[in-house]
Structures are given as structure tokens and as C-alpha cells.
Amino acid sequence: MRKKTLPLLVSLAALLAAGAAQAASGIPYSDLPDWSGDWVVQPFKDAAPVYKADWLEKHKAKPGAKKADDPIKTCGIFAGTPRNLGMSGIHEWIITQGAVRHALENDFNSVQRIFTDGRAHIDADVVTPSYTGDNIGHWEGDILVIDTVALRDDTWLDDVGHEHSDQLHITTWVQKLADGRLQAQAQVEDPVAFAKPWTITRYYKRLPAGSFVHDYACGIITSGAQAEKIH
Amino acid sequence: MTGRCFDEAAGLDGRKRRTQHLSGGALRVLFAIAQIALAPWCAADASQAVGLPDWSGSWQILGDAENSIVFDGASTEPHGCNTFEAPCREHPPYNAQWQALYEAQNAEYVADTLPDPLIHCMPRSIPGDMRTPDIMEFVVRPERVWIFIENGSQQRHIYTDGRGHRKGTDGFNDFTGDSVGHWEADTLVVDTVHIKGEVLIDRTGAMLSDRAHIVERIHRRDANTMQDDFIITDPAALTRPWKVTRLYKRIEGEALDYACGESHRNPVGSDGHTMVLDGNGKPL
Numbered sequence: 001m002r003k004k005t006l007p008l009l010v011s012l013a014a015l016l017a018a019g020a021a022q023a024a025s026g027i028p029y030s031d032l033p034d035w036s037g038d039w040v041v042q043p044f045k046d047a048a049p050v051y052k053a054d055w056l057e058k059h060k061a062k063p064g065a066k067k068a069d070d071p072i073k074t075c076g077i078f079a080g081t082p083r084n085l086g087m088s089g090i091h092e093w094i095i096t097q098g099a100v101r102h103a104l105e106n107d108f109n110s111v112q113r114i115f116t117d118g119r120a121h122i123d124a125d126v127v128t129p130s131y132t133g134d135n136i137g138h139w140e141g142d143i144l145v146i147d148t149v150a151l152r153d154d155t156w157l158d159d160v161g162h163e164h165s166d167q168l169h170i171t172t173w174v175q176k177l178a179d180g181r182l183q184a185q186a187q188v189e190d191p192v193a194f195a196k197p198w199t200i201t202r203y204y205k206r207l208p209a210g211s212f213v214h215d216y217a218c219g220i221i222t223s224g225a226q227a228e229k230i231h
Numbered sequence: 232m233t234g235r236c237f238d239e240a241a242g243l244d245g246r247k248r249r250t251q252h253l254s255g256g257a258l259r260v261l262f263a264i265a266q267i268a269l270a271p272w273c274a275a276d277a278s279q280a281v282g283l284p285d286w287s288g289s290w291q292i293l294g295d296a297e298n299s300i301v302f303d304g305a306s307t308e309p310h311g312c313n314t315f316e317a318p319c320r321e322h323p324p325y326n327a328q329w330q331a332l333y334e335a336q337n338a339e340y341v342a343d344t345l346p347d348p349l350i351h352c353m354p355r356s357i358p359g360d361m362r363t364p365d366i367m368e369f370v371v372r373p374e375r376v377w378i379f380i381e382n383g384s385q386q387r388h389i390y391t392d393g394r395g396h397r398k399g400t401d402g403f404n405d406f407t408g409d410s411v412g413h414w415e416a417d418t419l420v421v422d423t424v425h426i427k428g429e430v431l432i433d434r435t436g437a438m439l440s441d442r443a444h445i446v447e448r449i450h451r452r453d454a455n456t457m458q459d460d461f462i463i464t465d466p467a468a469l470t471r472p473w474k475v476t477r478l479y480k481r482i483e484g485e486a487l488d489y490a491c492g493e494s495h496r497n498p499v500g501s502d503g504h505t506m507v508l509d510g511n512g513k514p515l
Contacts, residue, residue: 029283029373036374076352076492094370094377098287101370103377108352108492109386111379113485130488212397213388215405217354 033142035093038211039204049162049198075218078110078131080155081148082170082186085202090213105213114146146172165192284417286369290457290479329468336436347434352491354406359432360385366486381486389421404441418450440467455481
């Protein structure tokens with residue numbers, strides 16, 4: 001009888017290993033894609049957006065804008081979507097049932113919340129435009145497709161100061177490649193400012209196991225009376 | 232324990248002859264392993280499923296706005312107590328030196344000259360970040376648990392992948408500390424060290440040292456309440472462990488962007504930092 005018991009125990013142990021981690025409603029985490037870990041963006045170079053001539057003239061979009069004008073120079077202002085895709089530091093893509101959270105170590109701890117529970121966008125009449133936007137998503141196999149609207153118009157699209165209107169609509173496809181990298185490809189549409197959609201691609205490499213996310217404390221003041229007050 | 236799903240899946244239904252040849256102890260082990268392993272597939276036995284709990288949704292600290300400025304406002308009864316009315320609140324069990332420091336800080340708070348770190352978009356550290364207003368999220372995955380704090384905004388990372396605390400050059404103190412955790416049934420036990428000391432953890436002037444060690448037991452008390460039981464030890468500042476309970480109630484809505492650098496009513500200096508003004512409008 002021992003000979004027959006052992007295979008049973010082995011098979012049960014295998015089931016235990018596979019089923020040990022389970023999402024709340026009963027869907028095993030093993031059924032969701034595994035994008036766990038700490039990801040850092042690899043160097044990238046984008047083509048410039050192609051603007052409509054009249055918008056360009058009116059808004060004086062400034063390639064090569066001075067860093068002093070960069071809105072994120074003020075501690076506590078987010079870069080927003082889609083500039084968040086290219087920020088330095090760790091990116092986490094946190095997949096749970098019903099949502100994916102794109103959380104940044106940089107960018108003042110911004111969290112881009114992408115709801116995959118089937119909800120629609122917030123009514124355009126009542127939504128408040130934000131830095132990260134109103135993001136809903138769905139899975140096409142193991143590819144996350146994100147639809148983003150309701151973005152503020154006072155963010156930069158990138159580090160060089162390309163601007164946009166309040167009518168941004170972004171579709172982003174995020175997937176894990178066969179070589180283990182994550183890829184995010186965003187199609188940025190702006191019917192008011194752009195002559196045609198602007199497409200950008202980002203690749204992320206996973207840090208070794210044991211990596212950790214640092215604090216973000218841009219508010220540290222290092223000298224003067226205020227520094228003493230804040231400790 | 233032995234529902235139909237279990238028996239069918241384990242192939243043990245009706246096979247009494249086989250099980251009779253196992254010892255009682257081995258049989259109990261076998262059943263325990265099978266129960267755990269097969270639970271995800273046994274919808275009928277979902278109540279016995281071993282897995283990660285459902286902490287989804289948006290949560291907000293319990294306790295009225297006035298008391299929530301004190302770290303343990305959620306557990307203070309009756310409401311409206313002053314910091315120094317000791318029987319009325321869970322006063323940090325400070326030693327004499329830190330009590331004196333606390334009283335000095337509190338005097339500044341009373342005089343309106345003790346700025347909340349958030350004015351400078353600074354984190355409040357742990358446990359300060361766990362008593363903020365606005366929305367908290369407790370996001371659970373097998374390898375990590377995140378606490379996303381809308382007010383700030385702040386992120387806590389609790390590593391449940393079996394790692395220990397940071398060592399060597401990685402063992403520095405920072406605002407959110409070094410948190411590792413493990414599950415005991417549906418309770419997350421969090422162990423945090425490496426917290427930056429002498430950071431205001433509330434607006435009354437309370438602080439801890441950089442030797443603080445915080446153990447939390449977090450669980451969902453009922454459908455609409457999360458509970459975080461803290462045991463804070465601090466050999467430099469406290470004479471005994473300080474036990475505090477915080478409760479968070481479920482609310483509707485989602486966390487929004489919190490851009491603390493936006494819409495400052497105080498002037499912003501040339502270095503990008505908001506200035507704190509005294510009662511005469513002069514920068515502190």
C-alpha cells in the first residue's frame with residue numbers, strides 16, 4: 001500500500017505548490033500574467049509629435065524647452081501619463097483581479113490605476129482631469145490594453161517639453177516579451193493639437209531578485225530655519 | 232472537511248480499503264495536504280479555501296477629523312481630548328527625555344509654529360502615514376503587499392517573498408522603513424525597522440527614534456473594516472511597548488492623484504519648496 005500512497009502524496013504536493021497563492025475571488029494568481037518584480041526603463045528615443053500648424057503657432061510648443069519651465073521641477077507635481085512610462089527609477093506593474101496598478105518609485109510615488117473590472121470611463125461631464133488620467137483596461141490574452149482619457153493639459157509629454165491639449169486619448173499595449181522584458185507601446189492621439197497619432201515604445205528590464213523600492217522624498221530641505229522645523 | 236469535491240478529486244471516495252492501510256497520523260497529514268491543495272478547485276469548499284484574503288476596495292481611517300491629527304485618534308475615547316490629558320488617550324509611553332521633547336514640540340503645535348511635514352511634500356514616516364485622511368488601499372499579491380496612501384501620496388512596500396530585513400549598505404533608515412511580512416491565516420504580520428527617526432508622526436509633535444521597531448497585525452475585521460494592530464517598541468524613546476489599534480472603514484470611490492505641490496497658497500521658493508509662514512506672514 002505504501003507504493004500506492006507515495007504517488008498520491010506527490011501529486012497532492014504538486015497541487016499544493018500550484019494552488020497555494022490564490023486571488024480573493026477564487027481565481028488563482030497563477031492565472032494572471034506574472035509581471036512581478038522591479039522594472040527599470042531602458043534608454044529610448046522618440047520621434048517628435050507632428051503638430052497641426054495652427055496649434056503649434058498658437059501654443060508655441062517648445063521642443064528643447066528649458067528645464068526651469070518643467071512642471072515637475074516643483075516637488076509634489078506628477079509627470080502624468082504618458083510621460084510616466086519613461087521615468088527613471090523602479091516601475092511596478094501590479095496585477096490583481098480587477099485592476100492593474102502602474103506604480104512608480106520616482107514621480108512622487110504616482111500610481112496609475114488601470115481598472116480591468118469592466119467599468120466604463122467616468123462620464124466626461126463629471127470627470128476631473130488628472131495627471132494619471134482615467135484608465136480602463138482589458139486583457140487580450142496576456143496583453144494589457146489600456147484606454148486613457150481625462151488628462152490635464154498642463155503636463156509635458158516628455159522631457160523636452162512637448163505640450164498637448166486637454167483632448168489626449170491614449171491607447172497603451174503592455175506585454176511581457178519572450179526575452180523577459182516588458183514592453184509598453186502607446187498610441188497618443190490629440191485631435192486638437194496633433195496632425196496624426198504619436199507612437200512611443202518603452203522597454204523595461206527586471207532587476208535581480210531582492211531589489212527593493214526606495215522612498216521618494218523630494219521635499220527634503222537641507223539647510224536653513226525651515227530645515228530645522230521639518231527635521 | 233471531506234466534501235464531495237475533495238473526495239472525488241483525491242480519488243478517495245469509496246476506497247476505504249486503501250485508506251485503512253494508512254496510519255491515523257499519515258491519514259491526517261494526507262487529508263490536510265489535500266484540503267489545502269485542492270481548495271482552489273473546490274468551489275463548494277470555498278469557505279475552507281486557503282489563499283490570500285480579499286482586501287480590495289478603498290478604505291478610510293475611522294475617527295473624526297479633529298482626532299485624526301493624533302496618531303491614535305481612532306482609538307481615543309471620548310473624543311476631543313487634548314494630547315496631554317493622559318487618561319483620555321493612549322499617550323506614547325515616553326521616557327523622561329523624550330517626554331520633554333514631546334512637550335516642547337506640542338507647545339510649538341499649540342502656537343501654530345510646528346509645520347506638518349506634508350507642507351513640504353515630505354513623508355510622515357511609519358506609523359504617521361497610517362493615520363492620514365483620504366483613501367488607503369491594501370493591495371495583495373503573493374510576493375508583496377502594498378499600502379497605497381492617497382494623502383501625500385505615499386507607498387508602503389511589504390515584502391512577503393521570504394526576504395529578511397535589508398543588510399549592509401542597504402540597511403539605511405528611510406521614511407517608509409524596511410517592512411517584511413508573512414501571513415498567519417488571513418492576518419498579515421508586518422515587521423518594520425530602519426525607520427528614519429525624529430520625524431513628526433502626527434501634528435501634536437509626537438516622534439520616534441531611529442531605533443523604533445514596529446510590528447503590525449493587519450486583517451479585515453469584517454466586510455467593511457480593516458484593522459491594524461501596532462506594537463511599537465523603541466529602546467531610545469519608550470519605556471515599554473506602545474500598543475495602538477487603527478481601524479479603516481470601507482468607502483466608495485477610488486483614490487485620486489494627490490499632487491501636494493499644487494495650489495500652494497504659500498509662496499514657493501526658487502528651489503521649488505513651499506515656504507512656511509509665521510503669524511506675521513514671514514517665512515519661518
